[in-house]
Amino acid sequence: MSTEFHLGAGAAAAGPYALDIDPERAGWGYSSLRVLELPPGARHSFATGESEWIVLPLSGGCTVRTEGGESFELAGRESVFSGVTDFAYVPRDARVEIASGAGGRFALTGARCENRLPARYGPASGVPVELRGSGSCSRQVNNFGAAGGFACDRLIAVEVLTPGGNWSSYPPHKHDECRPGEESELEEIYYFEIESAHGTDGVGYQRVSPSGRGRGTDVLAEVRSGDAVLIPDGWHGPSIAAPGHTMYYLNVMAGPGATREWLICDHPDHGWIRATWPEQAVDARLPLYEAPAGAAR
Secondary structure, three states: OOOOOEEOOOOOOEOOEEEEEOHHHHOOOOEEEEEEEEOOOEEEEEEOOOEEEEEEEEEEEEEEEEOOOOEEEEEEEOOOOOOOOOEEEEOOOOEEEEEEOOOEEEEEEEEEOOOOOOOEEEOHHHOOEEEEOOHHHOEEEEEEEOOOOOOOOOOEEEEEEEOOOOEEOOOOEEOOOOEOOOEOOOEEEEEEEEOOEOOEOOOEEEEEEOOOOOOOOOEEEEEOOOOEEEEOOOEEEEEEEOOOOOEEEEEEEEOOOOOOOOOOEEOOOOHHHHHHHHHOOOOOOOOOOOOOOOOOO
8 A cells, every 4th residue: 555645743844834735745736734833932924825724723822914914813722632723714825924922733724726715714613513423433523614614715624533432534435526416526635633641642543445536545544643644536434543542633625626515425335334323322422522602703
């Protein structure tokens, strides 16, 4: 199996970024992800170029400013395992500064796009928190940048939290061809963080198998905090959380379709599992947390 699609922590670091995946690095057309680590009092500026971006705190808070005068104060969060966060959307063809008084880690989820939408603040209270699956397939999805949930031109981004011992991204599914009304063509990045327990760093496992299209992506990887997996094509799933360690992953997707939508096709050998979910209870550990109450501003 190819290892070009599994990027261990630090393997794709560049300049100020602990992780820097752009279309050139990934060998595709649209999706990008950067992880920026800022010490207390630091700031970082970047040009958005041909891409739209969402600045998402992984830990800590920050101020996001654009050259057009917009300024967004992001309260952030202690960690991806502690709560939903607010975020900021910044458009293509802009100059952006991120400053953090206390320091922190920030994901920049991006997608090449054509249309320039206005910069906006996304409150934590407005993030839809969804529970998917049941039994050992139960997981939580924070739909901060989901299609239909927050307006972007091409970018789709969500967070998934899987309790220890559970499987997510299951049944295996794909979105590597355009079939109107059935499947959308989307490149995807998985970025992982694994919650430590009893003083031990956790691990998880990620599978991607060839669908007969594109680059024949084939991955069976042990993933740790800071790892990323590139999915240009193929059946992806399961994502397996080791017992005792909650798994977090950030999904970043974009593609060439005329409509921004997430349409998937289940693997024909495993799609039947969905029919068993109504017979089982959702994992009692979920939700790990909910979006805070409060009016969106």
